[in-house]
Amino acid sequence: MKQKVLKVHPQDNVLVALQDLSKGEKILYNGVEYTLLDDVAAKHKFVTADLEKGAAVIMYGVLVGKTTEALPAGSRITTSNLKHASAAYALSETRKEVHSKTENDTSWKDRTFMGYHRSDGCVGTGNYWLVVPLVFCENRNVEVLKDALLEELGYAHPPKYRALTKQLVAAMESGVDVETISLNESAQATAKSPVFKNVDGIKFLSHTGGCGGIRQDAQTLCGLLAGYITHPNVAGATVLSLGCQNAQVAMLKEEIEKRSPSFDKPLYIFEQQTVGRETDLIEFAMKRTFEGLIIANQQTRKPAPISKLVIGLECGGSDGFSGISANPAIGHTSDLLVSAGGSVILSEFPELCGVEQEISDRCSDVRDAERFICLMRAYAASAVAVGSGFDMNPSPGNIKDGLITDAMKSAGAAKKGGTSGVAAVLDYPEVVRRAGLNLLCTPGNDVESTTAEVGAGATVVLFTTGLGTPTGNPIAPVVKISSNTALYNRMPDIIDINAGTIIEGNETIEQCGERILEYVIAVASGEKLVNAVRLSQDDFIPWKRGISL
Incomplete structure (x- = not known):
């Protein structure tokens, strides 16, 4: 008989419904019988003990909320009877030794993928040319270049x-x-066949920044754009500048130097106020871009160890199954890659609310633990300062499908990071420099966070979803993983991998995680095309460091 409910952690006082349950139904779990006092839809939870008003609700072994009224055992938890609450956290001066569940697994160490080797030692999973505006005033000229180049070169x-x-x-x-x-x-x-067989595409990164706002916005934008220009998946870039904007060419070059001191990719920069006529600007840019594509086309895929992979860990449109299927599955994938010497990025800081202590304690260096805590507190305080807060993070879709509080959502989202120790804590838009698990401060917004992870060096992104989202990226393949089989069957043109097999009992978390890593290697080698790439889902939204949950 298929299991009807699940207790995620031994300390939990809620059970998760794995299928729709009816009021009055008797549920037997681990020798204890519960009578449901409400209908409980799949993905939602009911309490396993009588709880007084103000009592703690525990899930994933952590505090995820407090009751706003007395709840008898068998009651479904809702936004009406549960409010967000999370545990306090503080810096632990003593570092505890962290043991990943896969640290002794050597079976993946000799695995390789076919990638593009760059002169700085990084290896890309793609080979793209970028066209980048330094300021929104150049977006129209970027579109002119896009219209002129894509179809004729076979990329439309x-x-x-x-x-x-x-x-x-x-x-x-x-x-x-x-x-x-x-x-x-x-x-x-x-479609026409591409003129340049070894160039995966020309990508155009339009945005709304570069001027106005505060000067720090311009510096941050230049840092993000530099992250893309120096990215292992990028062969070279064409940059359009107006001339008078805050995001100056010198600022971009400074940010490129920070990330790649020996930068040697083709980079062509044109300033419209210096060039003059639009026709001259477009003609110069087209000719230099064409020359750059000839150089980029000389790159070919060659074997590389999977330790050269950098994987971003992301979620969007999450549901009540995300934290017990897809997220822990890519957490296992993450652990396997870290054990093989690779790098992973866990971001979305508003969705680490409630698990700060556990993550801080996993930082190998006390300075990283301190930095993580400082970033979390500053982010939370800035949200409160504008009348918001992390408690307002769950979307209507999250709540409808079982994620009642931000702490509940966060505890499940954090499972993407696996069990490895934290190697480094990064502030946006910094770049990954250490192998292992890296924490990157970003919003919970999936496109802003994915944009940031790729800017930090992610060459593949694993993206879990319970509700379905088309999110992609211009230069890095975004692998979409469903938390439930119904979604996988409903949106086959969006979803790449089904982790609903875990909910159905057909696969363990570990088996699914290994299957995902095999898929990543095929994608990184150019053997599989993910749906986001096939659909040209080129989402690119820079974060301006304002309040975005």
């Missing part, structure tokens, strides 16, 4: 839905009911 995807527009116009003109019309995919144009 066929306009899939243009054929449907033609069908609808024809139906209207002939008096046919448009509801009878469906997309005729056979009528779509065929």
